[in-house]
Amino acid sequence: MVPNQVTTFSIILYVLESLVILIQSGTTVAALCREWMNFQRLSPVEMILISLGMSHFCLQWASMLYNFGTISRPALVFWKISVIWEFMNFLTFWLTSLLSVFYCVKVSSFTHPVFHWLRWKILKLVPWLILGTLIASCLSIIPSVVKYHIQIELITLDHLPRNSSLIIRLKMFDQYFSNPLKMIGFGAPFLVFLVSIILLTISLVRHWEQMKELNTNDSSMKAQSTVLKSLATFFIFFTSYFLTIVVSFIGTVFDKKSWFWVCEAVIYGLVCIHYTSLMMSNPTLKKVLTMQF
Template identity: 50%
Template sequence: MIPSPLTVFFMIIYLLESLTIILQSSLIVAVLSREWVQVKRLSPVDMILISLGICRFCQQWSSVLFNFCSYFNPGSTYRYMSVFWEYTNTLTFWLTTLLAVVYCVKISSFTHPIFLWLRWRILRLVPWMLLGSLLISCVTIIFSTVRHHSEVQLFSMMQSPGNNTVTERLMTFVKNMMISQQMVALAIPFFLFLASTVLLIVSLTQHLGQMQHHHTGHSNSSMKAHSTALRFLAFFLIVFTSYFLSIIFCTMHILWEMKSWFWAGETIIYAIVSIHSTSLMLNSPKLKKGLKVSCCGLEAA
């Protein structure tokens, strides 16, 4: 298959974005691993970030391998490669949600007994929540494997001569099952993320309003910090919501055939992923320091 010039353009952009995400993920893992070695411990947020960095690294490599192998050599063998991408994508959603939950519990000023109980136990709960995210993602991969096996069998049956009416109906059923599974697997962590982020925004907005009502010179720095945090949360919410909607849109419209606009969709999705990773790095003091050190090292070289 010879791609058109426009397709080649989007392929190049997609590759550049993939390399950027791989480098970002590698830097996150390297900086936090060095911190782990030096101080012999990781904070709950750092544990989530290093897990997210490893997951993003594996997800991006699986995306590159599956997309190019399937495009240039379409066949049933490569369909199984997407199962690993679905696993890492689901795990990415749960890790991002876990990060939002931890921030909500630690930063919000709610005094409800549930929040007070979580704030007291969150440090000990994070490792178990990470394990739970892994197990939930493993459950979803079982359904993905069954679905892809059915897809491969139906694809082989459609290549054989004869009446394919029943096969086409089964293929439609598998397509609908794919959409339903992706909706359920991604919607649950996304709505938990949405609830946690909105609660945190509400809490910070209420606190900012109280500080403005009792405005003093001493509170200027706190007000600026709250305003910055609110802007970051709003941006973070928009970016992750865009990623969720992009994945759902592509799941519903790009199923088996590699359309000419497939690479444009991939470019949009991973541009959002790169922006998301960049925002995480720039809002983490440790990662920001590691980024500055890396940049200084490149300039010195």
């Protein structure tokens, strides 16, 4: 049982983290929209980042509305908000994996024909890939919609015996259909992210070793080392975020038990740090952060 002081501290920390994420995502969207109005163009990375900013903004609002709304009312009253939260999570995962794929294609030094073709096409493909992440997120959310409809149906059938064949079928459908497909929905973009990061790391390490053999100047070696450290930070925090989300779904999601607010504070603390690393990777956003803070 978590002490009340820890729960109170976790709630306060969660609220502060939520405010920081809302400010971060709002700043991202505002800065990149201003960039687009000034120069009438956005780079592919900025297109992905502005999409990530909007998804994080909506994700955090949905999280706050659901978490605080269900304190006074039953969770099923807010099931539509929880579906929005899950949709935004799926979208965030897919957009982050898309960003890792873009960096892998543009930065890696692989000479395979597939990489040559992708480098040639990636700039034109990014808008379509962003649309693809929206479609993939919509497909991934179907099990959750079905799950909540089943739960509502079970409440309406509460007058039937607990061993009713209809109730048993609905529960089995929920258990063996919704949760496994939900895990696939989160696992697929994370697998894409993982493969991209591994390939990019291999390419950068090879390049770093070549520079070391050729006795390249210290500034180039230092820059390469900085890139590898940034990549490691990006990987660690996004992987930690993925694992905490998976753990929360393996257990009872949105269950108001003693550890709930502690888990929420940990999850959105990781989101906050991960999003900060994303912002610092973009020159425009890094400039805005430096000027503001």
